[in-house]
Structures are given as structure tokens and as C-alpha cells.
Amino acid sequence: MAEKTRIHPETGEALRRGVRPMTVSYAIYSKVIDVPGWYPEGDGDAIHTGKDLTEWNAAYQQMRIDYAKKVRSLRMRLKLTQEEAGRILGGGKRAFQKYEAGKTPPSDAAVALLELMERHPEDLEILTSLPGRQLEPATAGRAHP
Numbered sequence: 001m002a003e004k005t006r007i008h009p010e011t012g013e014a015l016r017r018g019v020r021p022m023t024v025s026y027a028i029y030s031k032v033i034d035v036p037g038w039y040p041e042g043d044g045d046a047i048h049t050g051k052d053l054t055e056w057n058a059a060y061q062q063m064r065i066d067y068a069k070k071v072r073s074l075r076m077r078l079k080l081t082q083e084e085a086g087r088i089l090g091g092g093k094r095a096f097q098k099y100e101a102g103k104t105p106p107s108d109a110a111v112a113l114l115e116l117m118e119r120h121p122e123d124l125e126i127l128t129s130l131p132g133r134q135l136e137p138a139t140a141g142r143a144h145p
Helices: 054-077 082-089 095-101 108-119 121-128
Strands: 005-007 014-026 029-039
Touching: 014 054, 029 054, 054 095, 054 108, 082 095, 082 108, 082 121, 108 121
Parallel strands: none
Antiparallel strands: 005 014, 014 029
16 A cells, blocks of 8 residues: 655645654643644654644643633732733733733743742732832732632
């Protein structure tokens, strides 16, 4: 029986059906997944169908959900509203709504600050002392969903 091949539409390389490891990443999480697809002999461009990427997509979606929960938990532990967290930790007024809904990942800088705050919540005072990042006296120390 002949081995199935197909030609890459852009490179013209012969592709063979196979499985290769791919790294799925989101914020601080990453996982290696074996992904089926059409692969060239070397490291060139591969072709994947939606079905090929099912496990990759599932892992990515789970990471989004997990990180969203982690961000919300940390914000609540710091007793910040979403708006305050966006001002202090970065991203702006509505950023934490998006982070906590898993709609968008925080920037690399915001992820770094979130990870620092998780390990050293007592250092929140340093951030809130910076210009433009102060807490409003009426809401300081009050947790909100």
C-alpha cells in the first residue's frame, strides 16, 4: 500500500501524515501536545485540519479558564476591584474583566506583576505609591467582584 502524501500549496514540499509535539502556551502555562498533521521531512511548514488541532485547542481553552480563575483569585485576595487592579497592575480600566473572563491574556508585563503579587502581596503598597496607581481612599481595601 502506498504511503499517503500531499504537496504543500505554498512551498511545494511533499508532506506525510504524522504526529509531532507542539507546545501550547497561555500566560504562565505551557504544555506539550502530540499533534497529528501533514508534515515535511524537516522543520518546514506543516498543514493541520481543525480535527488535528482538537487536543491543542482543548488544552489552550483549559489554560485560559485556569488562568482567568487564578487572576480573579489573586485580585480578590489583594482586595481590589477590577478597575483598581487594572490601574495598579496594568491594562487599564476594563482589563481585568477581560482577563477574568479568559477573553484576553494579560501582557507579559502584567503577568510578571501578577506573579510577583501572588508571591509578595505585601508589596502591593509599592505599586500603589507610584503616580497614577494610587487607590481611592473610599474604596481602598474593599474587595469587589
